[in-house]
Amino acid sequence: MKPRVLTVAGSDSGGGAGIQADLKTMLALGVHGMSVVTAVTAQNSLGVQGAWPLPVEVVRAQYRSVVDDIGVQAVKTGMLASAELVEAVAELLAGTDAPAVVDPVGVSKHGDSLLAASALESVRTRLLPAATVATPNLDEVAQLAGVHVESEGDLRRAAEAVLAYGPRWVLIKGGHLTGDAVDLLTDGSEEHWLRAPRHDNRHTHGTGCTLASAIASELAKGRSVPEAVTEAKAYVTGAIKGGFALGDGIGPVDHAWRFTA
Numbered sequence: 001m002k003p004r005v006l007t008v009a010g011s012d013s014g015g016g017a018g019i020q021a022d023l024k025t026m027l028a029l030g031v032h033g034m035s036v037v038t039a040v041t042a043q044n045s046l047g048v049q050g051a052w053p054l055p056v057e058v059v060r061a062q063y064r065s066v067v068d069d070i071g072v073q074a075v076k077t078g079m080l081a082s083a084e085l086v087e088a089v090a091e092l093l094a095g096t097d098a099p100a101v102v103d104p105v106g107v108s109k110h111g112d113s114l115l116a117a118s119a120l121e122s123v124r125t126r127l128l129p130a131a132t133v134a135t136p137n138l139d140e141v142a143q144l145a146g147v148h149v150e151s152e153g154d155l156r157r158a159a160e161a162v163l164a165y166g167p168r169w170v171l172i173k174g175g176h177l178t179g180d181a182v183d184l185l186t187d188g189s190e191e192h193w194l195r196a197p198r199h200d201n202r203h204t205h206g207t208g209c210t211l212a213s214a215i216a217s218e219l220a221k222g223r224s225v226p227e228a229v230t231e232a233k234a235y236v237t238g239a240i241k242g243g244f245a246l247g248d249g250i251g252p253v254d255h256a257w258r259f260t261a
Contacts, residue, residue, distance in 0.1 A: 003031040003220035006066055007213060008059070008089055009078030009105075010039035010051070016252030017043075017206035022076060024255035025213040029235065031220050033213075034070065036062040038089070039081045045205065045247030053081040056088045063092050073220035076101045076212050077127070083119040090126035099219045102131035102167065103212035106140045120144065129166030133225055135212045136162060137173045152177060155184040156191075163188050169225050171215075175207065181237070185229050192226050196237040203243030203251030210253055211236045 005026050012018035019035045026033030038059050042050040066072070075098055080086045093100045104123050106115045115123070124144060128134055138149045138158070145161035147154070155172050162170045163186070174182045185192040214232030223231065235258075242254030254260070 001032075003073045003217070003222075004034060004070060005031045005213070005216050005220045006034045006036065006063075006072045006075045007078065007216075008036040008038060008063065008075060008080075008092075009103075009209065010041055010081070011037050012041060012043045012206070014044045014205075014247070014252075016045070016246070017209045018078060021206035021209040021252070021255065022078070022213040025210050025235075026217050028255050028258060029214060029217040031073075031217045034066050034072070036066065038085055039079055041079075045249035045251060047249070051081065053085060056084050059085060060088055060092065063089075067092075067096060072096065072098045074099050074101065074216040076103065076216040078103050078209055078212065079105045080115065080119070080123075080127070082116050083122040086119050086122040086127050090122070090130045093127075093130040099132035099216070099225075100130055101212045101216040101219070102127055102134045103208055104128070104134060104136050104140050104144060105208070106143045124165050128162070131167035131169075132219070133169045133171060133215055133229070134162060134167040135171045135173060135208065135215065137208060138176045141172060149174070149177070152179075152182055155182070156186075159184055159186050160188070171229055173208070173211070183229075183233065185226060187225075190226075192229070194230060194233045196233060199237075199241045199243075201240060201243045203245060203253070204240055205243075205250045205252045207236060207240060207253055210239055210255065 007022035218228035239253035242257035
């Protein structure tokens with residue numbers, strides 16, 4: 001049986017991010033992807049025109065339906081929208097014997113809010129402690145921990161601040177800095193600096209979702225956290241390079257780049 005990975009995230013009607021990006025990533029990496037939809041968005045290349053969180057009981061029922069019958073080797077979380085959803089998903093993760101990759105989604109690529117301000121404390125105290133790997137970008141680090149990263153030298157301070165909330169590992173994504181795309185993976189004792197060339201391509205919608213899903217896919221195959229993150233970084237770098245125009249705004253990364261390169 002193929003490794004099974006479950007995404008718990010919002011739906012992106014434009015197909016570039018959210019559960020659509022997650023399932024495309026999982027397919028590309030050879031695992032069986034499954035989904036728990038937490039919210040429905042009206043979204044395209046220009047931004048998010050509307051978002052509607054699903055009731056907690058609907059999210060919980062989807063999760064139990066999949067996990068209790070099919071089982072999972074890894075879980076990835078994305079847009080959770082409200083404090084009630086964050087707390088429910090954190091409880092579900094704590095009761096699941098599988099690694100969890102938490103992408104603490106706060107805003108979209110276009111700057112649209114995807115997490116209620118009232119949910120931030122629940123992310124800090126309930127969701128992050130349930131994470132095997134947390135994958136915040138620099139905006140999310142500032143939102144969650146109050147640490148503003150201006151240079152590569154600030155990444156370690158950012159990682160320490162997020163680790164204080166309880167995830168086993170944290171991957172601070174430095175993609176918003178200038179120069180090479182550099183990320184810091186650490187569990188507080190060992191560090192792994194991951195570098196990749198920065199591709200001059202503005203079509204990067206879905207990057208964070210894709211990276212977190214790739215990490216979860218590699219963990220489901222039995223890789224260690226450093227191995228999984230290294231493999232995922234290579235995959236998403238190629239996907240960014242292959243990003244393509246779609247609509248009038250920011251296009252998506254190319255999840256199928258390995259099949260067409």
